[in-house]
Amino acid sequence: MISIIGSGRVGTSIAFLCVSHALDDVLLVNRTEDKAIGESLDVSNAIPNTSHFSIHGTSDYSKITGSAIVVITASMGVYLKDRTENMKPQIDMIKEIAQKVRQYCPDAIVLVVSNPLDILTYFFQKEINFSRFKVFGIASSLDTNRFRYLVSEKFSVPQSSIGDALVLGEHGDSMVPIFSRTKVDGKPLLSLIDEKEKSAITTSVRNYWKNLRHYKSRSQFGIAKNTFDVINSIVNDQEVSVPVSVVLEGEYGEVDVAMGVPVLINHSGISKILTVNLDNSEIVLLKKSSQRIRDQINSV
Numbered sequence: 086m087i088s089i090i091g092s093g094r095v096g097t098s099i100a101f102l103c104v105s106h107a108l109d110d111v112l113l114v115n116r117t118e119d120k121a122i123g124e125s126l127d128v129s130n131a132i133p134n135t136s137h138f139s140i141h142g143t144s145d146y147s148k149i150t151g152s153a154i155v156v157i158t159a160s161m162g163v164y165l166k167d168r169t170e171n172m173k174p175q176i177d178m179i180k181e182i183a184q185k186v187r188q189y190c191p192d193a194i195v196l197v198v199s200n201p202l203d204i205l206t207y208f209f210q211k212e213i214n215f216s217r218f219k220v221f222g223i224a225s226s227l228d229t230n231r232f233r234y235l236v237s238e239k240f241s242v243p244q245s246s247i248g249d250a251l252v253l254g255e256h257g258d259s260m261v262p263i264f265s266r267t268k269v270d271g272k273p274l275l276s277l278i279d280e281k282e283k284s285a286i287t288t289s290v291r292n293y294w295k296n297l298r299h300y301k302s303r304s305q306f307g308i309a310k311n312t313f314d315v316i317n318s319i320v321n322d323q324e325v326s327v328p329v330s331v332v333l334e335g336e337y338g339e340v341d342v343a344m345g346v347p348v349l350i351n352h353s354g355i356s357k358i359l360t361v362n363l364d365n366s367e368i369v370l371l372k373k374s375s376q377r378i379r380d381q382i383n384s385v
């Protein structure tokens with residue numbers, strides 16, 4: 086069973102993808118029970134007639150018992166200028182959820198989606214004390230898709246023409262698009278743009294959510310698909326290479342912080358943290374990004 090904590094926009098969109106692809110049974114757990122029940126009644130109509138699985142809604146955490154995967158999309162409020170705005174109540178919330186998950190499904194793999202992403206991933210893993218390879222945050226793959234989209238738009242080419250795009254570090258203002266690896270139709274991106282254009286793309290990737298919010302209240306489908314892809318790889322044991330936020334123990338020269346790094350994911354969670362070559366400027370930016378997350382963790 087896949088338990089999704091929080092049945093707002095993001096949780097319900099993930100549920101819709103899991104249910105319509107007949108991945109597994111889905112349980113929506115929401116603070117306000119009626120919302121979980123209502124959303125599950127709606128999403129249940131997307132169950133294919135060949136599916137063995139169903140969806141239900143509840144506010145009762147004991148029903149997550151035995152879940153193989155728990156996805157956390159719960160949120161106590163909306164941030165307006167920075168993802169860290171509601172940090173303290175979000176940390177308190179995620180610690181409570183960690184206690185429930187430890188109590189009812191100690192063997193689950195946990196995907197954190199709620200913001201501030203890296204900080205919540207860190208505190209959740211510390212609170213629940215599961216292997217760090219079974220608790221990780223989904224966001225850098227979304228940031229990577231945003232980077233790829235912006236580059237494809239700039240060069241008016243399809244996204245399939247963009248190779249090896251990657252965004253690492255914080256899911257926040259210090260995220261680091263990795264230009265040195267990215268290719269457009271096989272040509273190094275850095276050979277096609279100047280410093281000013283590079284800087285403009287970086288700003289656009291970091292501010293993508295602000296631009297999106299100018300036109301619509303909040304993002305939901307992109308993060309839902311990115312989360313679904315990871316759930317799918319776990320459920321079907323199809324290894325994927327994707328950047329996720331994970332507590333680091335020496336990788337990329339970092340300890341005791343969670344941030345987006347490339348990993349391999351399979352049936353048992355993260356099977357390997359990958360090392361990718363970065364240029365000197367990217368190494369400096371990634372260090373700044375990890376420090377920004379660490380400062381926020383230490384401020385709690």
Ligand SMILES: NC(=O)c1ccc[n+]([C@@H]2O[C@H](COP(=O)([O-])OP(=O)(O)OC[C@H]3O[C@@H](n4cnc5c(N)ncnc54)[C@H](OP(=O)(O)O)[C@@H]3O)[C@@H](O)[C@H]2O)c1
Binds near residue numbers: 158224
């Ligand atoms: N990782 C990413 O890249 C990414 C992208 C987009 C969004 N996000 C984050 O994802 C989160 C969800 O966004 P959203 O737009 O879906 O928010 P939303 O529509 O406000 O939904 C949040 C839901 O969480 C529920 N909730 C609050 N505390 C709970 C608890 N302790 N247990 C169970 N449910 C609880 C709320 O219940 P009520 O009905 O009682 O209010 C609400 O239904 C936010 O933190 C957002 O910033 C992350």
